[in-house]
Amino acid sequence: MNDSSRATGRLGPTRSQLSWFLLFRLVVITLFLGGAILYQLGLRAPHPQTAVDYLFWLVGLSYAQALFSAAVLRKIQHFKVFTQVQITWDLFFVTSLIYLSGGIESIYSFLYILVIISSALLLTRRDSLLVASAASILYGSLLDLQYFGLLPVLPGMYFSDQIDVGTVFYAIFVNVMAFFLTALLSGTLSERLRRSEQALERRQIDYEELENLNRTLLANINSGLLIINPQGRIRLLNAAGSKITGYTLEDVYDRDVREVFPSLGVYEGEFRLVARGEARVGDRYGKVHVIGYDSTHLRDRDERILGLLVTFQDLSHVKLMEEQLKRADRLAAVGRLASGMAHEIRNPLASISGSVQLLMEAGNVSDDDKRLMRIVVREADRLSRLLTDFLLYARPSSPVPEKIDIAALLDELSQLLMADGRFSAIEIHKEYESEVWLDLDRQQFRQALWNLVINGAEAMGGRGALYLGAQAGGLIWVEDSGPGIGADLRQKIFEPFFTTKDSGTGLGLATVHAIVTGHGGEIELEQGRTGGARFVIRLGAG
Template identity: 25%
Template sequence: MIFCVLISFFFLLTLILVFNQKGLFTLSIKNSKKSKILKKILSFNRLTYLYFTILDNSPNIIIAIDKNNKVIFLNSRAEEVFGITKEEILGKNYEIFFQKFGVLERSILMDSLKYKKTFEVENYPIEVKNCVKRFWGKSYPLFGPKGEISGAVLVLWDTKDKQILTRELINQEKFSVVKTIATGTAHEIRNPLTTVKGFIQLLGQEKLNDPESKVFLNTVLQEINRIEKIISELLILGSDKGLKKTFFNLNYLIEKVVENFTPTAYLNNISIVKNLAKELPLFYGDEESLYLAITSILNNAFEALQKDGVIVIETFYEHGSNEIGLRIADNGPGIPEELRSKIFEPFFTTKPEGTGLGLAICYRTIEEHGGEIRVYNNETGGATFEITLPLPLENAHTQNSANCAG
């Protein structure tokens, strides 16, 4: 038996395993025709492996079945989400597989196989680890070389991912509108407003017989100041002036911001706790714009707190990491679930006196620095804003660290 196998092996391939100059195994083929065939087979195998790797590492769930409803492909993302392995499901009936995960009513994958069409569905409910998750799905029929149906494939996206993408597109449109308003009208409003404010300030210096007139003028001035603030924020949000980047220490910047809030914290009996990383690499960015961003988050925290509140500011960095981070947490009431996804949108505010632009500017600033900002509620109460910022290239960082040290 062994002899027959060896003869067949020699007859079909007549190859010899040899080492190349790099010490790797290569195939040496004696017959030129067979060499060409084998090279095509090897090339095909390489492409097959490449396609398989791409599909297997996709961030989306991919499942394929043959014409007999047997699962023939399941990628790593599907294994992760459903908590199963390929060994458990490959070759098994697809219907049994999905009954296990409580798919409601029907499967679009089965529909593609039956009707030979593409199907799409939103909010596709699947029970995963005793929790119903919703997906956006699309299924496609698979055809053989002669046009016959050979199976179907299902691709599932997490609905949250799609919602995040949609929200980002909406935010981009809003930022575009803000930019148009800012560049087209803000200066036109600010100039006459400055004149009006000047005349009202002159009137305020006059001796008015009616005390109510004095109150009235002060109210008008307060509202003008508020309009000026909105215009300034619009101009910042719509500005294309670019970032003025320098190397600076994020801890020192936080110290400067906190110093400005010290009187307010004292008057309202609010404690500001600083847990700043001792060995924080220098950051390369626009110090002024980040100062405003951190100020905006602290403003938000102070407005959410009652007296005797606590704000914790923390910086963090893992040695060897390519980013540094900042967390600002408070022990206030937290942010309702339905509002958390909206707080960075331009003009969104829950405060009667709010402009809805402060956190929008903050979001844009972090984005311009290539960083990320997210907000979440704490288990013990209150909310946390977490910012991560990318560090500069190692050689630039090292050089500037040395310059600063000297």
């Protein structure tokens, strides 16, 4: 690559540019050779028919060369050499046309200028100067040969014998100056045009890179981004925002933010700036998410407000962790009290129950007194069971995991249920394989599953269907066909002493939660297939 090419960063013309160049050449050939033929057919030529024949041959040769060049252009890869060959051909073509149209009397010397301009556009400024030099040599040589009578005259052609030296000098001087001025101007303008094109191309590449970078950031950032225009219409929702809300950009584009996210409160006829706000937002599937959000103005370089940017994150898991920590704190506090209170309460209860039973054996006790004494014994026993459940919840022993077949444990549980009168009108459905091995504390999980099925039986009122299931990978579920648990109660069901039953202690589900978390798992309440409660336990694989 030459110095000029390095300066412009250009390796040569493109295939598309050369195609347009060949098309332009065909147009010029048609116009100017046709004009030359018409000119020679005029009255000024003493032997017009012979000159026209030569021009026809030149037309045919020019068209053949143009068609051949177009065919070769489809296959070549070195466009610069191809362009130089074409420019060389054009120089000899113009020289031939001037020769056939009268030499110094020809009106077609300006065609050299078109060739010089083409070289400046397709090649470099140095190349255009070389072309201008070649045009000057060819034109000057032609006129000098004609002046000295050395120019070959083809049969049937005529050249004027009366040529003044001043006329020849003037023609050569004017045309040579025109050639070099054209080369300088067109070369300079062409290089400026190339620099402008390259600067524009670099800027377009920069904009494309910025656009790609912006798209990548929007797609991969973990926070949801929402952009609202001054009319309160949604203009952008990124991938993280779509994942949180369940909506795609196509779902919410140009919709009013108050319609899609009414609880955000970032637009009420005008923008509202919020710092560290929280809201409960429902996604398109009906699930409610607790999100934390901030809003700030979008401004242009002139500080004019273009819109509002809302950044938000899903805090549902954070809130769940907070609830778990609060529950753990409560459990720790209860545990500290449990050991001290258990013996202090159990011992008096045992004394009361034993004393009342002895009194009942006396012969002089009336039936009404015996009925009251039985109530005292029954309630003392109930209070003792409550203490047992309380101790199991408040101070659970550390699990001793062993590899057990949870399917066998569920089969054993099913047999116990069929022998229990509370389950006589309940259908038991098994949804597990013959063997599902997990690492669990057998006794603790037997207690947890028993609490879940008892809870389901009580929720169904003793009639319905109970589904017991397990999968490899640590998934266990118990589902009932009862009325389910309302959304307002779901956050409280695992709290100790919370119950909706008149005879419940409120420790059954709390104990289940303590056992599951003690195994490093989690338990969730979902809606069952018939609208009942579905408790799903997720554990690590055994």
